């Protein structure tokens with residue numbers, strides 16, 4: 104059905120701009136259907152007032168990103184879309200693509216990565232998984248909401264190049280999937296609230312990036328209705344009874360125009376048309392609850408990362424296993440705040456799941472908790488008596504939640520002590536970590552043989568962990584964020600806000616870009632993850648396909664007797680540049696199953712965006728002539744193949760200083 108704005112009264116148009124209640128848009132006295140919105144991104148959280156409906160807790164976005172698989176991400180959001188279809192939800196307020204500027208951000212469990220390319224590509228798949236199944240996506244939070252501390256007040260101060268290359272880039276990439284909505288963030292950006300920031304909403308998001316859908320505020324992020332409207336924010340949520348009066352008064356004072364009101368009201372009518380078309384043509388319930396649970400498990404299996412394995416895994420079925428630690432009966436599956444899904448699924452104890460898969464003799468008991476109880480004698484006696492020990496540790500929603508940041512990257516002291524003590528009485532210890540982000544494992548990792556990072560992998564987490572511990576599934580996850588060796592190495596630490604402003608002084612050097620530039624050792628690098636298989640890379644061939652297009656082809660061979668999936672990563676380095684550029688930047692990746700003993704040839708295409716940087720001088724993405732190094736690896740610090748390519752664009756397209764001059768400054772010859 105097509106709606107005509109002329110069928111609405113002036114009052115109805117104004118009221119359309121501010122919603123009907125906490126989750127729905129205004130229905131114009133029955134002339135329109137309301138659009139129902141609900142949170143994601145880690146499953147459906149449908150609330151009606153105090154009641155939250157039961158849903159499937161899917162792996163959190165942070166865990167999902169560790170899958171490095173567009174297909175897995177699509178499966179994840181398509182599963183959530185199925186539940187939306189069942190529960191009458193039109194829009195899922197997801198995905199979140201905030202860049203992990205600091206691993207301390209309390210909401211990082213809801214976000215993909217420290218890298219804009221990985222975030223954007225996976226967000227695009229997430230959006231497609233929703234919208235191809237008839238549910239609208241609302242990508243968030245635009246922009247520079249990279250910590251939770253005082254998020255509604257402290258201004259993120261970011262230079263133009265950093266803004267475009269790092270913080271807005273994931274949105275720019277994800278817009279290719281045409282999300283129906285973009286949600287603005289709470290924080291000011293360069294001194295002006297995102298909700299009324301004409302430069303980022305109207306000039307950048309709409310005009311430069313071409314977004315033509317609805318811009319919705321974060322809930323309660325609008326401080327001034329008419330200034331938000333003039334910045335082209337279309338929908339103020341949640342409903343606020345003051346909004347109509349503010350807009351009406353502003354109109355009467357000539358501060359807003361009919362054109363501005365009609366522009367936003369029309370955007371909402373177009374959104375309603377999209378919802379109704381999708382409802383009719385694509386939205387339907389395809390899966391049972393059991394099938395959704397199976398899909399959640401398949402996603403979790405792809406998202407778990409094997410970080411260390413010195414002969415411990417897979418577990419030997421002939422050896423007894425003692426499982427101890429925290430969260431034995433209720434593994435953390437997600438963080439706190441608006442993304443918290445209510446699931447009634449109860450995970451079976453990991454020990455039982457291990458026994459079911461291998462028949463191994465197992466025992467288990469919760470000897471300590473995250474923050475207190477520690478039955479040391481009993482734990483150590485049990486651990487010493489077993490052939491193998493599996494220790495479950497981590498953090499739950501108390502430390503990973505909306506509205507507050509983490510204050511440390513380390514596990515609680517009681518957990519660290521327990522790990523070190525058990526490592527003294529048993530020489531075969533595997534640690535399973537449930538967490539919403541990077542963990543500093545340096546105090547204890549040398550005391551154990553293996554570490555499996557489960558992250559926040561949804562309600563099926565222990566089924567997936569058991570599959571990986573027992574070898575039923577070969578681990579294939581890779582870290583989508585750097586695990587630093589110390590909190591002192593992280594950006595903006597210690598955090599000392601000067602009251603109102605958080606200056607992003609590190610510029611584009613975020614995450615591995617920064618650790619590489621500074622030559623800093625890390626605990627585990629971006630893109631790192633082990634497998635039970637072993638892959639060799641060879642025979643790289645680079646073919647120039649155009650002025651700034653290259654096709655890379657290379658072999659990856661599985662040298663082991665275990666079939667497994669490898670995530671091959673392509674990084675690009677500008678050898679000599681007129682601006683400061685990172686040592687390497689992720690510009691391509693592929694996850695590929697390679698059967699035991701087999702070899703696959705992988706082809707990846709690089710286009711101009713793989714070589715460009717955002718030129719603040721030109722206010723454009725700009726590819727500079729010169730030599731570039733292509734680095735192909737199994738992680739950002741495990742480069743297996745390299746090649747150099749030359750870009751020679753016509754001189755009229757080049758503005759930089761003579762590269763010959765720069766070359767003498769001691770670039771690589």
Ligand code: GLC
Nearest residue numbers: 142196243244321322441505
């Ligand atoms: C919250 C979050 C946002 C969420 C919205 C609705 O404060 O910042 O991500 O979608 O409000 O719950």
